[in-house]
Amino acid sequence: MMLALLGSSLQSKVLRRCARGMAVLAVCALPALAAVQAAEKPDSSYVPDVGQEGKDVVWVPTPQTLVDKMIDMAKAAPGDTLIDLGSGDGRLVITAAQRGIKAHGIEYNPEMVELARRNAQAAGVSGRATFAKADLFETDLSGASVITLFLLPTINEKLRPHLLDLKPGTRVVSNTFPMGDWRPDEQATVTEQCQTWCSALLWIVPARVEGAWKLDGRELKLAQQFQRLSGTLDARPIDEATLRGDEISFSVNGVRYRGKVNGNTMQGTRAGGTPASWSAVRG
Numbered sequence: 001m002m003l004a005l006l007g008s009s010l011q012s013k014v015l016r017r018c019a020r021g022m023a024v025l026a027v028c029a030l031p032a033l034a035a036v037q038a039a040e041k042p043d044s045s046y047v048p049d050v051g052q053e054g055k056d057v058v059w060v061p062t063p064q065t066l067v068d069k070m071i072d073m074a075k076a077a078p079g080d081t082l083i084d085l086g087s088g089d090g091r092l093v094i095t096a097a098q099r100g101i102k103a104h105g106i107e108y109n110p111e112m113v114e115l116a117r118r119n120a121q122a123a124g125v126s127g128r129a130t131f132a133k134a135d136l137f138e139t140d141l142s143g144a145s146v147i148t149l150f151l152l153p154t155i156n157e158k159l160r161p162h163l164l165d166l167k168p169g170t171r172v173v174s175n176t177f178p179m180g181d182w183r184p185d186e187q188a189t190v191t192e193q194c195q196t197w198c199s200a201l202l203w204i205v206p207a208r209v210e211g212a213w214k215l216d217g218r219e220l221k222l223a224q225q226f227q228r229l230s231g232t233l234d235a236r237p238i239d240e241a242t243l244r245g246d247e248i249s250f251s252v253n254g255v256r257y258r259g260k261v262n263g264n265t266m267q268g269t270r271a272g273g274t275p276a277s278w279s280a281v282r283g
Contacts, residue, residue, distance in 0.1 A: 046111045048089065054109055057152050059088055062175050063194040067092045073186060073202045074146045074171040076101050082146040085136045085159075090116025090129065092148055097129035101146075105131040106139050141166060150175035150197070164226075168207035168261065169245030173200055182226045185244065204245045207261035215266075215280040 048059055062070075070092065076082055078100035084092045087105025089112060096103035097120065107113050113133045120129040132139075141147060141162060147170065151159070157180045163172055164182075176199045178184070184201040191198070210224035215233065222231040222241075229241035233252045241250035248266060249258045257278060259268020264282040 046115055048112060048115065054086070057086060057150075057155065059109075059112070060150070060197065061088060062092060062150055062197065063190070064091065064095075065190045065193045066175060066198055066200060067095050069188060069190050070148055070173045070175065070200045071096055071099065071101075073188060073200050074148070074173050076146045076171070080145045081143055082148065083139075083141055083144040085139075085147065085149040086151055087116055087131060088112055088150075090119045090131060093129045093131065094120050094123050094125055097125035098123065101128070103129050105129070106134050106136050107131060108133065108135060137162070145170055147172045148175075149173075151177065153177045153180070156180070163203075164205060166205045168205055170205040172203040172205065174203075175200065177201075179203060183228075185227065206243045207246045207248070209243065209248065209261055209266075211282060213266070213280040213282055216278055220280055 071082075074080075074082075076096060076099070080101050082093070082096045082101050082103040084096075084103065084105045087093050087107045090105055093103040093105040093116065105113075105116055107116065110133045113131045116129075116131045117126065120126045120131070123129075136159070144166070147163065147166070149156070149159075149172075151174070156174060156177055160179050160182060163170075163179075172179075174184075176197045178201060182203060185204050186202040187199065189199045204227070206224075206227040208224070209222050209229070211222060213220040213222065218234045220231065220233050222229055224243070227243045229238070229243055229248075229250065231238050231241070231250075236252055238250040238252050240256075242248070243261075246261045247258075248261055248268070249256065251257070255273035256271040257268060258270070259266050259278065259280075265280065267277070267279040269276055270278050
């Protein structure tokens with residue numbers, strides 16, 4: 001098994017040297033083992049270059065002030081699971097871990113993965129900050145409550161269907177770049193200690209509510225484009241309709257409806273009408 005890890009020419013050389021007999025096999029195995037260990041040992045002197053090519057994007061570090069803003073916008077806290085896509089040197093994952101958040105970085109460059117692991121260890125958070133060498137499009141994101149990323153707009157749009165499949169209420173925060181026509185729920189810019197790439201955009205994955213519903217025996221029809229809603233209640237148009245994760249609100253004839261979506265049901269309260277509570281089922 002050990003020799004299989006070595007190049008064919010080196011394998012032949014080691015085998016010839018070890019063919020003299022079992023007595024020298026142990027001695028001859030030592031150089032082979034050393035060669036394997038040297039090949040597997042990460043380069044602790046690795047220093048990435050700003051702008052270096054990656055699989056999908058070039059590497060540009062996020063300023064620390066924006067790292068803090070992105071985590072703040074997501075309202076990430078202990079109990080959350082954060083996944084950073086394209087985690088680079090690990091600074092966002094490490095910052096999240098320092099706040100008591102379980103955080104995981106996905107990075108395609110194995111040298112960057114090892115660098116991030118060393119940085120997490122130096123920061124004393126390697127137990128909460130983990131990293132994996134992986135393709136972000138092949139990574140299971142379903143366990144995340146917060147997703148952070150600094151990718152190009154084309155990559156964001158390619159990733160968007162995967163993000164929209166996540167649990168409603170999952171927070172997605174991007175450094176600078178948008179998600180096509182999926183408008184952010186919030187946007188902020190930092191001005192201190194940040195000269196480029198200083199904007200953070202937040203999306204909250206919306207529940208899927210498009211279609212026909214029965215709301216206390218009345219016909220509710222909803223059209224949906226991401227978090228934006230339109231529709232009718234008994235043919236009367238709804239307005240001021242918003243969807244923030246699984247939280248829905250809209251008005252009809254001066255009555256304000258607020259509630260929560262849970263799969264094929266909704267329930268909540270209304271202001272300006274009776275009874276005070278309402279519920280709806282799909283179909």
